[in-house]
Amino acid sequence: MEGSHAIAEAAIQAGCRFYAGYPITPSTEILEYMSHRLPQVGGVCMNAESEIEAINMVWGAAGCGVRAMIASTGQGISLMQESLAELANAQLPCVVVNMMRGQGDYFQATRGGGHGDYRHIVLAPSTVQEAVELVMLAFYLADKWRNPVDVLGDFLLGHTSEAVDFPSRDETDLPPKTWAATGARGRASHNVTPLGSPEKLNLDPGSHYAHIAAKLPRIAAAEKRCETGLLDDAEVAVVAFGSPARFVKYAVHVCREQGMKVGWVRPISLWPFPSEAVAEAAGCVRALAVFEQNAGQMIDDVRLAVLGTVPVVPIGGISHDHSGFGVGPALEPASIIARITEVYGDRVAA
């Protein structure tokens, strides 16, 4: 399946029954797929009139206890920021897919482009199969933590076709959504609100934001994900996320064939960032090279993780094709190999 379609189907397999979106490249195929497929399973797909309306339709569906998703690209996510921040304050589960143009939305996703002290869990797949698994995981984590979860794809992932499986998940540990606004049949009524507690007569907004922020260290402790390779004797490790990490892995293997002792570190959760795994890799090597298709965003988290113990060298950069969609010449394996070689030559004694 094409990546965008696989992402959409993965959501449906995970029980997503509401999607709202606005056509924007390179996420549009997800909206298209959902408009055909969701009605087949009794779900609702809204081709909304704006991104702000779309994310608030997701808010309504999620507030009623239905698994809901939205996909866009960076510019659309920018438009949604107030809602993305307040969805966290309202403790509403939902999945937000950003099909990036390049990798320049790392800060937007991990620092939060909205206001206040919130975070979304951010997952970055590298292959279409992994995108399927992480989208399904995203719905589970969103319900588990009652927090939005972002999945960062990109133009390349969206338009790459692979054979995929949709594995089933055991979600029996998830509690029922008794907090949802479903109509107060046979129970006390309650609120689903970003402004305070759900109780009537005692919203207590003053305590609410600290209460929400207290969740963040617990999420951070539990949800770090990372993959590493060829680190045992590595002198240099390359850190990369998303689909460019596939190209980096290939380049690292070629470097190995040429006799360089190079390894790789691939963060899968970007928030919480797998600092411990990166620090551990730093403990073995003489330098970390960071390959990302932006002007330097994840590199800040790498630097924070290693706290100066090893040099951290950027080897990526903004790189687009002629239309501006991030499948640029920096992804050429020869180019990556050359940059790794340069770092290796500088940092490792002959």
Added chain:
Amino acid sequence: MSTPPETLHKVSAKPDLLLSTQHSLCPGCGEPLAMRSILELITELGLRDRTICVCGIGCYTAFPGIIDVDVLQALHGRAPSVATGAKRVLPDNFVFTLQGDGDMVSEGLQEIIHSAARGEKFTAVLLNNGVFGETGGHMTTTTVLGQKTKTTMETGRLAERHGYPIKIADLLAQVDGTAYVARGAMHTPAAIKWTKRILREAFEVQLAGKGFSFVEILTMCPTDWFVEPSETPDWVETNFTGTYPLGILKTP
């Protein structure tokens, strides 16, 4: 006051669905009066167990904490989209938005028009007092010409400088997806009675699945109209109903 004699029976009291009479709205505010009619209707129509109120941001944001129905609190302007999501996934529920004029007609103009055009099957309720009350009384899209607000104090609203108000009920009556549009007010007992009637009709349009229903309710705001509460009924008649006359603008 002393307890009434046992020969008399109680005929009126606060609505069953009102959990507390303690709220922070100003003396003479018309919004609690609208809330009273809505809560009475929800009880009369037996809707409490399946009602979802989607509340906007304004002075009336005080209500979700004291009304005995499930509430989805939305961001400023966004209630129509939240209501769309809620009604589409739980269509058997009774869904209504509660929004002020700043929320619905300023910030959220796009949302209400699109929801109406799509014929979304919820009821939108507009509490129109011609000001942004909660933030202190500034001009909104429904402030009438000549009206003094915190941002039009010297001259009142001037068409030349501040533009014209938008008559949202009239606009929505033109939109094909809209099934029912009516305007009421809370400034006199007769207006309150009229408004309860049109609210009932709007609710019944939703219950019959006939499409988007809309009720605008002119509410008194003595604080930001800079008058005594007792002067607000005249203020509504003199300054407001000329632009926003009471009536039914569209039926299915």
Added chain:
Amino acid sequence: MARQPATVTVDVETCKGCVLCVEVCPPRVLVMSEDTNRMGYRYPLLLDGCTGCELCYKICPDFCFEVYRGARETAA
């Protein structure tokens, strides 16, 4: 003419002194107190002659009124 006994009670401490009830009462049997409640507002006092028409209850934004009525008395 048949007259129906009626009265209202007022939650004095909740009243915010807006005076809308006084203005709306048809037999004009509500007057504002000289005293103030804990919030500092004057509140309505009931004179004789209440007809139980419920307009005070309907116009009060603070839900202060409860209205009571009895059986109609026939004229003597």
